[in-house]
Amino acid sequence: MSELEIPPLQRGKSVGTGCRSCHAPLMVRMSNVLVDRLSASGGGGARGEADDEDEELESLLKKLRRKNLDQFKVMGLLIGKPLPQKGACKHYAHSYRWLRFPCCGRAHPCAACHEASDCPAAAMGVWANRMICGKCSREMPYSSSPCPHCGNTFTRPGDAHWQGGGGCRDQQRLSNKDSRKYKGVSATGVKKTTSSKAQRVGVAGKKATAVKRLEKAA
Ligand SMILES: [Zn+2]
Ligand SMILES: [Zn+2]
Ligand SMILES: [Zn+2]
Ligand SMILES: [Zn+2]
Known part of the structure; x- marks a missing residue:
């Protein structure tokens, strides 16, 4: 068996190379990339404690x-x-609206109010x-524009700024390239980056409460 070293690839672009054993011309094209999360220990085998915690939190x-x-x-x-x-x-x-949080x-x-929840x-x-x-x-x-259904402006008339706190910063106004928009946030909106100890302790407490409530509800 021969091994072919793949040249540096750019998504969607074909790169010409040659087969190392028969020298036939060969085009290589990568259409998509799947990125697996790496465990702290590397190699993909051993899984860190943080991975288990993340998985527990996600479930x-x-x-x-x-x-x-x-x-x-x-x-x-x-409605x-x-x-x-x-x-x-x-x-x-x-502030005359509610915000839907992608996590829960x-x-x-x-x-x-979200922080005070479970x-x-x-x-x-x-x-x-x-x-x-x-x-x-x-x-x-x-969005910060009025409700397209009823015209509600979400703030008291004359208020210079809409309200709602840090949890509803206007993401629409940040461009896609702006890293603040998705900084450390996964598709479900959960930060994947290492959190501070205080955050982790807070999260652990909330997790226990949420589990209890879910069990009671089931
Ligand atoms: Zn060949
Ligand atoms: Zn939530
Ligand atoms: Zn509130
Ligand atoms: Zn409305």
């Missing part, structure tokens, strides 16, 4: 997302009708990517 979040699919039904909220307090909360009295899939009035990822500062209009309860991608 817990998956359960929470499934549970939270029913949030509106459980809370008796109806076309306003949210409780029109979406305001004790942290932001003039639950909608909260603000990031502080979501074990909230302490990691996950950003909301969708929102629910406080006036008509319709869901839409996060």
Whole structure:
């Protein structure tokens, strides 16, 4: 058996090379790349403790997302009708919307409300990517323009800035190239980077609470 060393590849581009054993011309093209997460020890064999923790967290979040699919039904909220307090909360009295957080899939009035919830990822500062209009309860991608369904402006008229806290920074305004948008955040919005000790401790506590609540609900 002969071994062929692949030249440096760029996705989608063909690179000419030759077969090392029969010298036949050969074109190599890479159409896509799959990146596996590397364990701290390398080699892909041994898995670190952090990997197990991440996996545990992901599976817990998956359960929470499934549970939270029913949030509106459980809370008796109806499309076309306003949210409780029109979406305001004790942290932001003039913010008339809820934010949907991708980690637990639950909608909260603000990031502080999310942090006070049983979501074990909230302490990691996950950003909301969708929102629910406080006036008509319709869901839409996060935006700072008025609700396309009912015209709700999400803030008290005359307020210079919309409210909602750090958890709803306007991601639309950040370009795709802006690393802040996705910094350390996986597809589900959970930070994959090593978190601080305090964060990990907070996350562990929330995880235990969430597990208990899920068990009780089951
Ligand atoms: Zn050959
Ligand atoms: Zn969450
Ligand atoms: Zn709040
Ligand atoms: Zn609306």
